[in-house]
Amino acid sequence: MEKGILEMVGGEIIGIVSPVSICMLLVVLLVHTLTPHGSSTSVATIAMMIYNEQPNDSFVEKFKGGLLNAIVFVCIVMLVTFVLVGLFYFRFTKCLRVYMGFSAFTVLAWMGGIVAVELIQFFSIPIDIITFAICLVNFASVGVMAVFFCRMPIVLTQGYLVVIGMLVAFWFTKLPEWTTWILLVAMAIYDIVAVLAPGGPLNMLVELAIARDEDIPALIYEARPVLPRQISGPPPMSSSPTPARTRRWSNRRAPRNPGVGRGNSGSNSALDNLWTSNGQPTSLITEPPLAPEVGIIGSRLVSSTGDAGMLNSISTVVAGHQATESNVDEDTVPLVSHGTNNSSTAAALDGMESGMHFQGSDQGGSESEDEGLGLGVSGAVKLGLGDFIFYSVLVGRAAMYDLMTVYACYLAIIGGLGATLILLAVWRRALPALPISITLGVVFYFLTRLILDPFVVDLATHLIVF
């Protein structure tokens, strides 16, 4: 029987919602198992340079201290992002690449190692140090290679990205409560400014990448990899064999620059906390920027201090670049073509498809957004790892109160993500992925904790349901 419309619509949204959900689930499980009531030892990080929250401080003090912490954090992130943009601008790609590899290795080996040790202690798993060391080093090395350097099955790459996101998010949940919430809100506000304001660092980064036809240097989760056009030169690293995309970005094809990353410059060990900055980068996810990727991209920097790592992340949603050439290049015929649409229905279409992927050209608004339907071969939604991390931090922090807040925040975040994807389809430009979800998440958390929880528990313990 012919497939109906229901099988087609929405595939890419699910492709992004699933890994986000898995990452959140893993973080909630970790938090619930290891630190159900928050971390007992405070972790010295950059986010706590100014104010170290104590449980018995007054409300005003905690609020002011948290605010200061958040402001400092955001400033540092901003500085580092500007450095990254500078490095990208001056094409220090080798430096960025090494930096990226190093940072991913640090996250997987060191943070992963600490989490693994805590789990081993909790479950009393009998394992000796040598086996553990070998396994850990192997795990981390394969991870670095899967994410950056080699062609591997896409599931492995995606899995490692989710693990990296989970580890960093778990690390962030060790921050004290007030600082965490204010930090989340501050990062959401910063995200809006960085992506939408003309002078914002991420805006500049996206425009540079578009202008040069290169990948944005960031760690990006992509739901579906694609192969480059056969016509255009040797395919870049890894891709799984999916049908060729039709091209987008621009006429001249810039060879993909794998491992373009950002990093922040150097380990300046100021003060006692050595912070070695790691960068995180690339859209190694392998594929050439053949199409004006509509994606959600996050760029990240990792700076780790002596005993804790912190991840600064910013997320953006990148919409397709509207090239000006004709709708269909002669040398690239879309595999699936459905006729042209005018932009109004296109917008409606995209609203449903959540703007997955668009064809580049925009001649008087007519483009064939058919690819967006997901029938197409072109591309999938890409979501920056920073988004994974901050969503998971929110949910992890909610898990420290009760599971009911977790469910409410989960639904809020997914709802916000869906709304962002719809906006992406409508606006077609880089969009920050954090603000809507984080706002909804924070609002739902406080509503649930203060109002819904007592209500439902009261009813349920009387066995009254509706």
Add this chain to the structure above:
Amino acid sequence: MTEVGGTGYALIALGPAFSLFLTVIASKPFLILTVLGSAMMWLVSLIACAILWRAFLPGAVWTFLPLLITVVGIQEAVRLYYWCLYLKVEHFLNKLAAKVSKPQLVATDKIQIAIASGLGHGIAHSVFFCLSLLTPAFGPATYYIDSCVHMPLFLVAAFMGLGFLLLHTFSMVIAFNALAGDKHFHQLFVPVMHLCASLLTMVNLLPGGCIAGVPMTLICAVVTLAVAGKIVWDKTGTGSAELGNLQRVHSSSSL
């Protein structure tokens, strides 16, 4: 009572939902999104109810009666609003289908969307009213409340969660069908059944009431299931005049 018990309770409450999800919904991304969307809408309506009644709880026992009536009223109003949204989505999907030369939505598609919406409501209900209580159930002990010394709280909550999950899921099917075909009996059936089922849970307030309350909830669920089943059977059975509507293959048309 340990992980086994806790998992058991969770499966009682959510097992049918899980299997329904896997068989009907998981293969179609749009339906998964529908489940998430309707769960979120149910949550918003629940928060609205909670804001309304928070000041009165914990309160006297008689407050439960007006509470239930108002809350069911709010949820039924949300169901009507959801129906209006669904009409827009259906219109949009049909336009999209025409554009990409796929067949329009047929009866089974609409029933599946209705099931997905109902499942979203039901899963949200079960999760918030039952699953969120279950965290202590994974520990070494169990808990009985005063008015129900026969069964642990978790078991009763699991059964009620199951009952209401089925009720929500299939009353959405009935409601969609009734609103589309303008059948007044079924349109009234849904809110009335919902109200009855909730008011019947008040039996649980009496000492020993849960012995009667749990089976009554499950009976309501079964009745709803039967009515929904009959509707679907009529709509898609071999005697149905709409059989042609079911076939997407245009060549074999119809009755």
